[in-house]
Amino acid sequence: MTKTVQKQAATWIWFPGDFEIRLHEKMSAKRTARGVAYPAYWRLDRHYSNVKFRYTYELEQEEEITIAAEGVFSLYLDGRDNYRANRSTVKLPAGRHEIMVSVFNDTEVPALYITGSTIRTGSDWEVTSYQNDWLSAGSWTFDSPAQKPSAFRLAVTPQEPASVDIRDGYPLIDFGKETFGYLRFHNVTGNGEVRIYYGESMAEALSPDKCVTLDVFNTQEAAAKEQDGIYTLEDGKAFRYVWIHADPGVTWERVSMLYEYVPVTYRSSFECSDNKLNEIYKISLYTLHLNTREFFLDGIKRDRWVWSGDAYQAFLMNYYSFFDLDVTRRTLVALRGKDPLAMHQNTIVDYSLYWFVSLYDYYLYTGDLAFIRQNYERAVSLMAFCLKQRNEEGFIEGRPQDWVFVDWADLTNTGAVSTLQILLARGLEAMRAFAALMDDEAAAAAYGDLAEELKRKTLQLFWDDEKGGLLHHRVDGETKPTLTKHANMFAMTYGYLSEEQRASVVRSVMLNPEVPRIRTPYMRFHELAVLCESGEHDVVRQEMLSYWGGMMDLGATSFWEEYDPSLADDRHYGMYDMPFGKSLCHAWGAGPIYLIGKYYLGITPSSPAYETYRIKPYLGGLQHMKGTVPIGEGQITVEMDLSTIHVETTSGSGVLSFSSKNRPECADGEIRHIEGIDYELAIEAGKRYSITYQA
Numbered sequence: 001m002t003k004t005v006q007k008q009a010a011t012w013i014w015f016p017g018d019f020e021i022r023l024h025e026k027m028s029a030k031r032t033a034r035g036v037a038y039p040a041y042w043r044l045d046r047h048y049s050n051v052k053f054r055y056t057y058e059l060e061q062e063e064e065i066t067i068a069a070e071g072v073f074s075l076y077l078d079g080r081d082n083y084r085a086n087r088s089t090v091k092l093p094a095g096r097h098e099i100m101v102s103v104f105n106d107t108e109v110p111a112l113y114i115t116g117s118t119i120r121t122g123s124d125w126e127v128t129s130y131q132n133d134w135l136s137a138g139s140w141t142f143d144s145p146a147q148k149p150s151a152f153r154l155a156v157t158p159q160e161p162a163s164v165d166i167r168d169g170y171p172l173i174d175f176g177k178e179t180f181g182y183l184r185f186h187n188v189t190g191n192g193e194v195r196i197y198y199g200e201s202m203a204e205a206l207s208p209d210k211c212v213t214l215d216v217f218n219t220q221e222a223a224a225k226e227q228d229g230i231y232t233l234e235d236g237k238a239f240r241y242v243w244i245h246a247d248p249g250v251t252w253e254r255v256s257m258l259y260e261y262v263p264v265t266y267r268s269s270f271e272c273s274d275n276k277l278n279e280i281y282k283i284s285l286y287t288l289h290l291n292t293r294e295f296f297l298d299g300i301k302r303d304r305w306v307w308s309g310d311a312y313q314a315f316l317m318n319y320y321s322f323f324d325l326d327v328t329r330r331t332l333v334a335l336r337g338k339d340p341l342a343m344h345q346n347t348i349v350d351y352s353l354y355w356f357v358s359l360y361d362y363y364l365y366t367g368d369l370a371f372i373r374q375n376y377e378r379a380v381s382l383m384a385f386c387l388k389q390r391n392e393e394g395f396i397e398g399r400p401q402d403w404v405f406v407d408w409a410d411l412t413n414t415g416a417v418s419t420l421q422i423l424l425a426r427g428l429e430a431m432r433a434f435a436a437l438m439d440d441e442a443a444a445a446a447y448g449d450l451a452e453e454l455k456r457k458t459l460q461l462f463w464d465d466e467k468g469g470l471l472h473h474r475v476d477g478e479t480k481p482t483l484t485k486h487a488n489m490f491a492m493t494y495g496y497l498s499e500e501q502r503a504s505v506v507r508s509v510m511l512n513p514e515v516p517r518i519r520t521p522y523m524r525f526h527e528l529a530v531l532c533e534s535g536e537h538d539v540v541r542q543e544m545l546s547y548w549g550g551m552m553d554l555g556a557t558s559f560w561e562e563y564d565p566s567l568a569d570d571r572h573y574g575m576y577d578m579p580f581g582k583s584l585c586h587a588w589g590a591g592p593i594y595l596i597g598k599y600y601l602g603i604t605p606s607s608p609a610y611e612t613y614r615i616k617p618y619l620g621g622l623q624h625m626k627g628t629v630p631i632g633e634g635q636i637t638v639e640m641d642l643s644t645i646h647v648e649t650t651s652g653s654g655v656l657s658f659s660s661k662n663r664p665e666c667a668d669g670e671i672r673h674i675e676g677i678d679y680e681l682a683i684e685a686g687k688r689y690s691i692t693y694q695a
Contacts, residue, residue, distance in 0.1 A: 010120035012070075012149050014111040015127050016138035016374055017333045018047035019149050022109045024306060024334035027294050031304045032235070033212055040305050042347050045337040048129040049106040053137060055125045057118075058096045065090055065116035068145040071105025073112070092119065108150035115145075136374070140326070154293060156181065156258040164255075167206060173242045173255055174202075177557035178585045180238045180290055180300045181259040183215070185231045185252045188222050192247025198239040200301055200584035203570045205241035210579050212302060213237050219250055236260050238290075238301035238585060240557065262292050264322040267630040270596050273623035277541070277592075280548045284590040287558040288317050291587035292324065295331040299561060299583030308335050308351035309405065312358045313525050313594070314587045319365045320597030323630040329371060332359060336378050341385040348403045349396065350420055352386055356427030360434075366632065367609025369437060376438055383431050386424065387450075391416060394457060395474065396424050406486055407523045408562065409516065415475030418487035421458040422470075425451050426494050455496055462487065463501070468508025485509055485518060489526045492533065506534045520562045521547075525591040532599035537620025540599070544592055551589075559589025596627065601638045603629045606654070610634070613654035615647060615683065619695065634685070642695040648688040656681040660693035 028040035066089050067075065075090065077083040078097050083090065092099070099119075103110035114121045125137040142149050162176030178200060185194070196215040199205025204212070215233055222231035244255065266289075270281045291297045295306045296314035311331050318324055335345050335355055344352040359379060363372050389396050395416035398404040404413035404420065428451035435444035461479055462470045470491060472482040488505045491497050497505065509515055510531060518527050524547065528540045550565050554572060561583040562575060575582035598604055602616035610631035617640050619625060624641035634651035647656055658664070659677045668689045672680045683689060 008120055008122050008124075009143050010113060010115035011122055011139045012111045012113045012142040012147070013053065013121045013123070013125055013127065013137035013139045014109045014149065015048050015051045015129055016135055017336075017338075018109045019111075019138060019140065020330045020333040021045050021337060022047045022150075023152065023294055023330065027297075028305060030235075031302065033302070035214055035216070038303075040303075042345075043337070043343060047109045049110065050102070050104045051110045051127055051129055053101045053103070053112050053121075053125050053127045054098060054134070055119070055121075056096070056098045057092070059092065059094045059118070061094050063092050063116045063119060065092060065114050065119055066145070067101070068113040069101070069103050070108055070111040070148055070150055071103045073101055073103040076100040076102075092116075111142075111149050113142075113145055152294075154260050155263050156260050158184075159257050159259045161255065161257075167243065170243060170245050171255070172202070172205065173244065175240055175242075175257065177286075178238070178240050178290065178300075179257070179259055180236060180261070181257045182236050183233045183242060184256045184258060185222060186256065187229045187253040188219050188226070188231055188250070189252070190247075190250035191219055192250040193218055194222075194247075194250060195245040196233075197243045197245070198237050199241040199243070199580070200239060201570075201573055201580070202241050204573060204580040205239070205243040207580065208243070208245070212578070212580050213239070232258060238299075238304075260293075261289070262324070262327060264289060264292060264324045266321065267323055267635065268321045268593070268597060268628055270601070270625070270627035272625035274541075274545070276545055276549050276552070277622075279552060280544060280592050281596055283552065283557065283559060284317075284548070284592045285321055287585055288314065288321060288587060288590040288593060290558060290585050291590075292318070292322065292327055294327075295334055296327060296587060298588070299586040301585065302581065302583050305346075306331060306334055308345045308354045308358070309348070309522070310587050311335065312354040313522070313591065315358050315361060317587075317590050317593040319361075320603075320629055321593050323632070325366060325368070328362060332362065332375070336375065336382065339378070339381050341382065344402055346403075347401075348405045349386075349389070349398050350405055350423055352382060353420065353423035353427045355382065356430040357423070360430035363433075363437075364605055364608055365610070367611070372434055372437055376434055379431060379434055380443075383427065383447075386427070393461070393474075393477065394454065396420050407518065408520050409484075409518070409523075411472065411484065412480075412482070413473065415473050415480075417473045418458060418462040418470045419472075419490060421454060421462070422487050422490040422494065422496065425454045425458065425496070426490070428454065429494075459491075459496070468504040483509065483515055485515055485527060486523065489523075489530045492530045493526065502534065506531075506536070510534070511536075511539075519564060520588070521559065521586070521591055522588045525588060525594070528591070528595055529599065532595060532618075537599065537618045540595065541620045541622070544595070548589075548592060556584065558585035560584050561586035561589065597629045600625060601627045601629055601636075602657075603631070603636050603638070605631070610652045613652055614657060615654055616657040617645065643692060645691040645693060646688065647683055647691075649683060649685050651685045653685065654683045656683050656689070656691075658691070658693060660695075662694040664691050664693035666691045 025044045028044055031038040074082045101112055123139050126134045127137045128134045161173045163174045165172045194217055197205050197208045197211045198213040290300050296311045298307045298310040391397050397416050406419050428447050432444045432447040464471050467483045470487040471479050472484045473480055488509045518524050531540050551563050573580045573582050604614050606612040606614050617638050626639040628635050628637045636649045639646040657680050664671055669681050
């Protein structure tokens with residue numbers, strides 16, 4: 001292909017997706033427990049080791065380029081073999097010519113960097129893995145020869161402890177809150193061994209035989225590796241406390257840490273009349289930030305893996321807080337991996353289905369069509385893989401090697417599980433949208449037909465009028481009488497129920513104490529979202545204060561994988577038959593970010609990239625609130641009390657919807673009466689609107 005030469009900055013390029021896949025492979029082997037490695041127990045895909053790049057240029061005069069590669073490489077000009085003749089600089093002739101560069105690297109991603117006065121590597125180059133697949137090259141922000149993709153690391157900054165105490169003769173160090181990073185020992189002296197016991201809680205750090213993570217080093221090892229008198233441990237850990245045991249004669253001046261993080265911008269804010277809810281929001285942001293790393297992780301102590309179900313929620317929280325699209329894209333690409341497919345994402349059927357919904361949400365919030373185009377064929381092949389698992393009734397079922405998860409609950413997930421059918425229908429709707437974006441009308445129609453038929457049959461065969469909701473599963477053509485919240489929540493969220501059915505689900509399922517309670521923040525995220533969509537904001541506010549506030553009352557500085565208020569003392573920290581197995585910093589614990597941004601401040605995109613949006617704020621029992629939510633490069637700010645609403649936005653256009661017991665007034669725009677006590681106001685970017693109303 002011929003390219004018009006542009007003065008773009010040179011950047012490293014690679015086969016699209018391979019940087020993310022290689023980074024994921026590295027991350028998936030970092031989990032340890034008591035010094036033992038625990039790599040992820042699913043297939044980890046690898047980068048292509050042998051790729052070829054190409055670019056066609058036109059020059060009025062010859063130009064010298066400088067070439068760097070991660071791997072061994074050879075350059076071809078118009079097919080001439082090894083044109084560079086072992087030189088890192090090459091003079092390219094004037095005229096129209098085609099450059100091809102082959103790069104081989106079997107340990108890291110084959111990558112290429114070329115810079116000249118006009119010819120520079122970038123996303124306008126193409127690359128192939130020798131499978132008839134010339135694609136636009138992948139790239140990111142690696143824009144200098146020394147800034148190699150393989151050397152990518154997160155940012156670090158020094159931090160000091162909040163306090164140091166002595167327990168049983170050994171220092172117990174408290175860094176004040178949950179954190180992640182590398183311990184540093186300053187000016188170690190003596191000869192012997194140092195043993196470090198980490199804890200997200202004090203109880204864990206003080207349990208050398210039971211703590212999940214630990215480190216051991218010898219002072220001679222430290223002396224060989226220290227820099228400027230500081231020995232930094234090589235492996236990062238999640239902790240708040242560390243208890244350090246050392247052999248007699250071993251001393252150090254002090255212990256600090258290097259905090260490791262992604263330098264995101266906190267673009268959202270929230271403040272209201274309830275100080276506890278304000279603190280819940282702040283801790284939720286910090287919890288999400290700690291788990292926003294190379295990818296969106298589930299937890300920073302355990303598992304430190306990339307789980308699709310966890311990521312689905314983290315993506316949504318991210319859109320209402322940091323709006324960091326780099327981490328989002330990396331996570332989506334890493335989760336999908338490569339073809340051919342043999343197993344579901346993370347071995348879990350529902351997690352493959354979440355990926356489609358996550359990809360659609362990404363497009364809705366960002367409008368990034370190029371990313372959809374880059375991943376469309378991978379979406380097609382994943383959907384084909386999923387559709388092969390339908391039974392004779394057309395319902396997807398798990399195979400013997402699959403894990404049908406749904407939730408950490410006492411569920412029997414045999415046969416066709418209704419939650420999976422709802423997620424598959426939503427995935428098919430996403431594929432219909434993607435196919436339409438690719439101008440493939442036939443595929444869009446086919447996916448749409450499959451979605452509609454699946455929704456029809458699911459409601460026909462799983463809905464129970466007497467119980468007032470969707471039953472849990474169907475085995476050998478018989479729907480079992482078990483009623484759970486899960487499928488009902490997703491059916492409501494995706495708009496698959498009639499108004500009568502929605503009312504029935506709220507009454508007979510969501511607010512029914514006889515239906516098994518949801519105990520994890522994972523599914524409580526969806527449960528509380530559905531209650532908000534049903535107008536139960538006051539119930540949700542009280543649940544946030546009770547559930548997340550309950551963790552705060554126990555001293556939580558980040559939110560947990562699970563919380564059971566009936567437990568006492570150190571039993572709160574146990575999970576998976578381990579006394580400290582529970583993650584005390586878990587991404588799905590940050591759900592209040594999403595709930596507050598979408599359902600209290602009330603901000604949702606109506607079209608991709610927030611070109612249009614809806615603002616529907618609810619106080620939900622609060623006296624006043626004020627908050628900001630990012631919308632792409634811009635933001636929306638909403639302020640509300642019992643008599644006034646103020647809205648200001650920097651981009652796009654939208655509609656403010658609200659209820660008022662009297663006729664509202666606004667000098668900044670014309671309020672439309674919808675019906676009853678419901679009103680609307682058109683919102684334009686760059687203006688501030690002030691409305692008086694009666695709550």
